[in-house]
Amino acid sequence: xxxxxxxxxxxxxxxxxxxxxxxxxxxxxxxxxxxxxxxxxxxxxxxxxxxxxxxxxxxxxxxxxxxxxxxxxxxxxxxxxxxxxxxxxxxxxxxxxxxxxxxxxxxxxxxxxxxxxxxxxxxxxxxxxxxxxxxxxxxxxxxxxxxxxxxxxxxxxxxxxxxxxxxxxxxxxxxxxxxxxxxxxxxxxxxxxxxxxxxxxxxxxxxxxxxxxxxxxxxxxxxxxxxxxxxxxxxxxxxxxxxxxxxxxxxxxxxxxxxxxxxxxxxxxxxxxxxxx
Numbered sequence: 383x384x385x386x387x388x389x390x391x392x393x394x395x396x397x398x399x400x401x402x403x404x405x406x407x408x409x410x411x412x413x414x415x416x417x418x419x420x421x422x423x424x425x426x427x428x429x430x431x432x433x434x435x436x437x438x439x440x441x442x443x444x445x446x447x448x449x450x451x452x453x454x455x456x457x458x459x460x461x462x463x464x465x466x467x468x469x470x471x472x473x474x475x476x477x478x479x480x481x482x483x484x485x486x487x488x489x490x491x492x493x494x495x496x497x498x499x500x501x502x503x504x505x506x507x508x509x510x511x512x513x514x515x516x517x518x519x520x521x522x523x524x525x526x527x528x529x530x531x532x533x534x535x536x537x538x539x540x541x542x543x544x545x546x547x548x549x550x551x552x553x554x555x556x557x558x559x560x561x562x563x564x565x566x567x568x569x570x571x572x573x574x575x576x577x578x579x580x581x582x583x584x585x586x587x588x589x590x591x592x593x594x595x596x597x598x599x600x601x602x603x604x605x606x607x608x609x610x611x612x613x614x615x616x617x618x619x620x621x622x623x624x625x626x627x628x629x630x631x632x633x634x635x636x637x638x639x640x641x642x643x644x645x646x647x648x649x650x651x652x653x654x655x656x657x658x659x
Contacts, residue, residue: 386469388442390453390461398462399446400439400470404430408472409657411438412463414481414506415586416542416571416579418445421480424646425653432654439466441483443578445570454581456589460489467498476501476657480642481613482586484509492594501657502602505649506613506639508586509622510595520617527587531580538579542571548611551638558644595625602629603656605649607637 384402387395401419403426411422419438426436440447442462443454453459463486467475475498479487484507490496514521533541546552546567550559559567571579604626606619615633623631632652637645 386466388462388465390458396448396450403436406433406435408435409476412479412483412486414483415582416574428650443575449575454578456485456489460486460493463490473498474500478503480505488591488594491597501600504604506606508613510591512587527583550640595622598626602626604631607634607641609636610639612639
């Protein structure tokens with residue numbers, strides 16, 4: 383299986399699993415929490431068929447990548463992204479980050495200046511700052527994230543089952559995904575390292591990406607659902623659109639957090655128009 387080695391803040395390199403489909407302009411997809419590379423199935427199949435080289439990878443702690451005890455901070459994870467781009471010697475790259483994955487993109491620009499990257503797409507992303515503070519009044523109260531952590535410690539499978547329904551906008555009236563899809567998604571989520579799953583909550587909830595977002599200097603497409611209950615649109619996408627030069631924001635009316643699946647046809651169309659084949 384294909385792996386790249388990343389030695390971020392560690393004497394022992396870890397292995398990052400990736401998949402590489404198609405040929406043409408390279409597009410690197412960064413998955414959200416607590417999923418893995420498999421979430422991008424519906425984008426990769428379409429975009430690779432349209433003449434793009436689609437590369438997905440598992441964040442450390444998830445999927446088939448190594449699951450070290452530590453290293454779940456954004457400096458380290460952005461370094462893992464750099465290791466992938468360098469090892470595969472990619473150029474003219476479009477980075478597509480979903481939810482937590484948007485943080486790796488922002489920090490990559492903050493630390494490494496966006497080397498090798500020509501375009502960015504932020505989908506339901508946590509950028510620029512999730513946490514409610516005095517200077518970020520539209521953010522999410524820290525108590526909510528602490529509650530997530532406590533429930534994960536008590537019964538991780540049950541929490542991830544409940545979380546998945548909110549993630550995809552499932553309620554008594556709306557069922558935008560099948561029960562089989564929910565189970566598939568739950569299975570992916572429960573395969574992640576319990577330590578990584580908790581540590582990444584601290585990372586995406588507390589990391590301030592405002593300076594990193596301002597450092598993004600390439601054309602950027604921001605896509606977010608205005609009914610996202612997991613990553614609210616006001617402190618994230620709408621703020622990013624103001625911070626990032628040359629950014630375009632597209633709001634999907636009524637879309638939940640997991641719009642990469644619930645709105646996959648529209649998302650794929652927007653990605654193809656923005657990236658170009």
